[in-house]
Amino acid sequence: MSVLGRSESTCRNYGQHVAAMALHFGKIPTELDIEQVQEYLFMLQERSKTPSQTYFKHCVYGLRFLLKSEGLPYEYLHLPSIKHDKKLPTVLSKEEVWRLLTSCQLLKHKILIGLLYGCGLRCMEVRSVRLQDLNFDREQLKVVQGKGKKDRYVPLSKHLICGLKTYIEAEKPKVYLFNGQPQGRAGGDFDSRYSQRGVQWAVKQACKAAGIKKDVCVHTLRHTFATHLLEDGLDIISLKNLLGHEQIETLNKKGYFRLKKEGS
Structure with missing residues (x-):
């Protein structure tokens, strides 16, 4: 495998x-x-x-x-075939995204959610962001070895860059942008990534604080990023590249075309 x-x-x-x-x-x-x-x-x-x-x-x-x-x-x-449910992904409105960000109690969680939504990152991708992957001069983030073992660049907004600089100055991460627990003995260096469960917990807590009742998970922010860009007029090819998909058909399978058509 x-x-x-x-x-x-x-x-x-x-x-x-x-x-x-x-x-x-x-x-x-x-x-x-x-x-x-x-x-x-x-x-x-x-x-x-x-x-x-x-x-x-x-x-x-x-x-x-x-x-x-x-x-x-x-x-x-005699293995059974697996039917894939044709469900539209949950998508937040722009107002709900703003409420989500302003409800975060920790700056770390605010920046984490900001990257998930602002760059359309997967959970593993946001956990794997290193300081060396951030290029503030070119306003870009390099996503290293995302799904399918592919690298890609995604843009960073000026607002997100400002937040990232504040976060880095306050938290002083060394390798990964979002640190996990110290490795080895007590007092060891923070050189591990933030856990998947930690990312999931941060998103759930922010939703609870913001009073959002929708069924939201980490990947919801990626769906929301894609849908908002489509609604704002971004072409399909550019969206495919930003999301790191190999084929345009993948967007259709995930329901983005139907979301745009139905105005969700």
């Missing part, structure tokens, strides 16, 4: 699901009977608490990769 360019989280998720199934039966999944596979998947589907059934889906994806790695067709285990 690593050689084929899959992300660390994908390798971990697929590996954990295949391992859990192997431990459950005491056999490698490709040695199981079709009935055993179907019963196990049904058990996961019934146990899943979320409407998206993420756990069930990741198990199927992990099994698909296992079959692919062994040169076997998906039909070998």
Whole structure:
């Protein structure tokens, strides 16, 4: 999976699901009977608490990769097809984004949310921003090895640059813009990234403080960034490049075209 360019989280998720199934039966999944596979998947589907059934889906994806790695067709285990829900992404209004930013109690969280929205970053991308990736003279941020192992540049607004300078002066980060917990012994250097859970918590807390009732997650700010640019007249090719997508069709799959058409 690593050689084929899959992300660390994908390798971990697929590996954990295949391992859990192997431990459950005491056999490698490709040695199981079709009935055993179907019963196990049904058990996961019934146990899943979320409407998206993420756990069930990741198990199927992990099994698909296992079959692919062994040169076997998906039909070998009679794996079900996964239907993708055609739902429009949640998008905040510009007024809601302003309320979100002004409701942040910590400057760190305000700048974090400012980058997620102002640059359309993914969670992993904002966690990975280093001081050396910021170019205030050219008003750019270099996103290093984003999804798909691609680099890209995104613009920084003057307002965001002003906030970044204030934050850096106050917090004095050394490597990553947003520090995590000290590594090693107590008092160690802050040289680790802010955790994924920390980013998620910051966004949830800001939404709560701002009184926003929509179902907002970290990725909502990226959807909002894209939708607002489309509404302001940005062309599709430029938006695709800013988001770091390979193909324009990806924007359609995520519902951006429908959002613009429906005026959400």
